[in-house]
Amino acid sequence: MLLQLTIQNFAIVRALDIDWQQGMTTITGETGAGKSIAIDALGLCLGDRATTNVVRPNTSKANLAATFDVTNNQLASTWLKAHELDAEDECILRRVISSEGRSKAYINGSQVPLAQLKEIGQLLINIHGQHDHQLIVKANEQRKILDAYANHPQLLEDVKHYFHQWRIQVSELETLEKSKQQREAKKQLLQYQVNELNEFSLQPDEFESIETEYKRQSHAQHILSETLSTVQTLSENDQFNLVDQLQRSHESINSLAEFDPELNNIATLLNESLIQLEEASLDLRHYHEKLELDPEAFAHLEERYSIAVQLAKKHQVAPEHLVDFHMRLCKELEGISGDESRLSLLTENIEQSKASYNDACKLLTQSRRNAASDISKRITLSMQELNMPHGQFDVAVEEDSAKTLSLNGADTVCFNVSINPGQALEAMHKVASGGELSRISLAMQVILADKIVSPTLIFDEVDVGISGPTASMVGAKLQMLAKNTQVICVTHLPQVACKGHQQMFVAKLTDGEHTETSVTELSEGARIKEIARLLAGDKITENSLANAQELLAS
Incomplete structure (x- = not known):
């Protein structure tokens, strides 16, 4: 889990030290205060691309460090030991970015290539952004989501292996045939x-x-x-x-x-x-x-x-x-003379590789269909819980063995939905509004996170377009998820913010010449006022305070 995030001279942050707790942490703040700034800094610690404008004006470099507890993270511990970067039960990822755009990466004090930050980062944390719902309408992303849920890496690897083998053989055959006259x-x-x-x-x-x-x-x-x-x-x-x-x-x-x-x-x-x-x-x-x-x-x-x-x-x-x-x-x-024999042998090998590829594809298709049936039921139920009472969700897996061989198998995966009674299932992008897509995306993320355990999950304003009773259900789902993993959620919804075991408040301070962002952990009393502000706006009333107390109590 994430223990601490240290930020120095990053964007409008001068210096921040944030301690994180197990369970669910919510981050709120005024519009434009930079609620996602900690998530952006964390992304750089995990290997995101850096630009020169991330360094605070009039400073030479930004310094970012994230500390993780890997005591119970066997995959991360094994990776660190394999790369001779282990430091008992902690993993510290550090990124230094100069104002000229140069960047250095460190793991437990040792300088490493940026690619290694990305590798270890995938074993430590999973970040879901507010625009993820725009991706789920794409066919490739839908296939990736289904494969992630099915959790069948060996089947995917077998298909890729036979595909690469077939492609190499076909390429060699084409080369031999082209040079046959010569x-x-x-x-x-x-x-x-x-x-x-x-x-x-x-x-x-x-x-x-x-x-x-x-x-x-x-x-x-x-x-x-x-x-x-x-x-x-x-x-x-x-x-x-x-x-x-x-x-x-x-x-x-x-x-x-x-x-x-x-x-x-x-x-x-x-x-x-x-x-x-x-x-x-x-x-x-x-x-x-x-x-x-x-x-x-x-x-x-x-x-x-x-x-x-x-x-x-x-x-x-x-x-x-x-x-x-x-x-x-x-x-x-x-x-x-051997090339002539090789031509004949290659033709046979290509057919054998194609047959092995097709066999691997059939196993992959069956696994996808089994997973599709299960995830369809779970997302349908989650949609109905998220204020889409007549929502139906179906993952269609169509096998097309006649199409050109592909690295990802012979299947076309399509997410179909129906929102209203009597409405036929159609491709998601044709029938779902932005808010509905956001809710469906969140449902998927919660289900996938439940299926694919990650030590830390971050949701960066994934509840955009959601309000009222639906927001309460979203908060409840995230809180339920936090029983087994650390959840950090940037939100503007009081119904979500109140579900956190810990709440951070982001504020932007200025003296007219300089601007900086602060992040403060809220006490119980401060949480009531912040929830009331989210409910009523800047004019906090006795009613909004009472409502805030009621939400927190629930």
């Missing part, structure tokens, strides 16, 4: 390219091997000639070869080492060099003997190398990347 052309090109590369069938790392072998064979004659010449120079030339010369040098230095041991190391190095030279000469001889000139094999190798280079140039890739490019084309072709 995909077909792309598929033909890819198929040609893949077939060409399949036919060539270059293997991983093959090009590197081909390139190496091609270079070797294209220079085979030169290699043969040079290796033979080198072998001759190393060891096989009878007139001069390096092995013989090195052998003689080694023998010479080795013999000299007998006279100077320092030459032993050099002799050893020469001997090692001789061994390596002989091995090199032998290996080169074997290499030369293995070399063969095979024009036919070289022609085949040259052709394959040339084709690889041409294909790489054609596809604008390096030859060594041709295999990777081939694999990418295969995957792309596979993806396009």
